[in-house]
Amino acid sequence: MHQHRIIIVEDDGVTRLMLQLELQQAGYLTIGVPDPQTALDFLRQTHFDLLITDLDLPSMNGLQFISAARGLVPQIAVIILTATASLTTAVAALNQQVQRYLLKPMATDAVLQHVNTLFAQPARIAEARQPYQTQHSVPSHDAIIQVGPLRIDLSRYRVTVACNGEQIALSHGEFELLHYLATHRGRVVSAQAIAHDVLHYPCSTQEARDLSKSRIHTLRRKFAGHACTANLITNVRGAGYRLLDDDEIEYCCSY
Template sequence: MNAGETPRHFLCMKILIIEDDTQTRNYIVAGLKEAGHTVDAAKDGLEGLFLAQEANHDLLIVDRMLPGLDGLSLVKKLRGASNSVPVLFLTTMSGINDRVEGLNAGADDYLVKPFAFNELDARVNALLRRPRETVEMKVLRVCGIEIDLMKRVVKRDGQLIDLQPTEFRLLEYLVRHAGQVVTRTMLLENVWDFHFDPKTNIVETHISRLRSKLNTGNKSDIIQTVRGAGYRIHETA
């Protein structure tokens, strides 16, 4: 699969693959990473259930026939625990009753093996475009950056970053507009609630502090200064 075969995404989604066949699992992981997503993988149902419960994922891709805990039971357990993360089933079980059983268990979509990656990618994108209020209201992600809006916690590559309240609001606004140029006026209005120009370097000062904290450990700078326009969060880190 060539890089041009799948679309790039402004926001990196965090996807969990639960698949016991090594070749299939590696194939899906490689393709989704190439498409710009962050991907976790599990080789059996018990490991998959643990990862699904412990981490915030935007989508699960689950094989029906898994060792340890089958995919159907795994999804039922998640739904029973009020976990509403979208689930795409992968399976060789192509009968109508099998599909109905999977959907009734709580799956959102169903893809029969063997499959073309382009179709998998299209189904993934369709699921990720659906409104997911419980997920999107809690966690924002741009490649490497994770903002938990409920806990007010920010991580970069899994490392906690200690931000002051204004720095948190500034980063949140930039991430919500990832890939777009955000002007100084937009930041003054939406982060500081200033509807006038205070004639200070308040924006520049906070951007500098935020960069310093995000880039600790010689990490790349994901905040781009667009000369004469404003700032933009890189779509990839």
């Protein structure tokens, strides 16, 4: 069984050691380093599955460091743990497909829960910037969510349009947002719920609106090229967003 490797980049020695001990006790192979240059040296030599990093780092901006780390290990998952959260860095982190954006102070056992959640869903740790290549295995019925013309394959991390079989290529963040909307289809999902449950970003009401609006807009652009999916996500003024339920979209397309 694969033992996941985690690298922690944190210049505060106490925080770094506490995180390292918590993750090691949970069975993860974990090292902690105080600066990004040391981390990059490790990444050149050894494969890591997860990077946990602060944004305020010596010698390099945290977002620049994440980009450099992904240049060495493109599929590495990333958790940001910062005391200086802002809407600007949150948007930038989301654009870099960061899996978690967490606010300090956070108990080490809470960080461990986020790590466990990521590794419990291995198909969703890898970035999905490129379309998934078809495999020969057949997904189980429970791994498929059908919403009108959309077929969401959770085991293959793939979304296709039922009426023509065409695949819609989604990033990790876009897939997670669609999955969340699909599991709540027909119901209104607030911007705060999206920010908390999907983007994992602690923020004000206005920040939640701005972040969610940006993510929804990006997802809608992916749907816009298909007549039967273009209007699947609706705005509910002052409340949030809805993914239409099957009985509302049957007329859009004969799938």
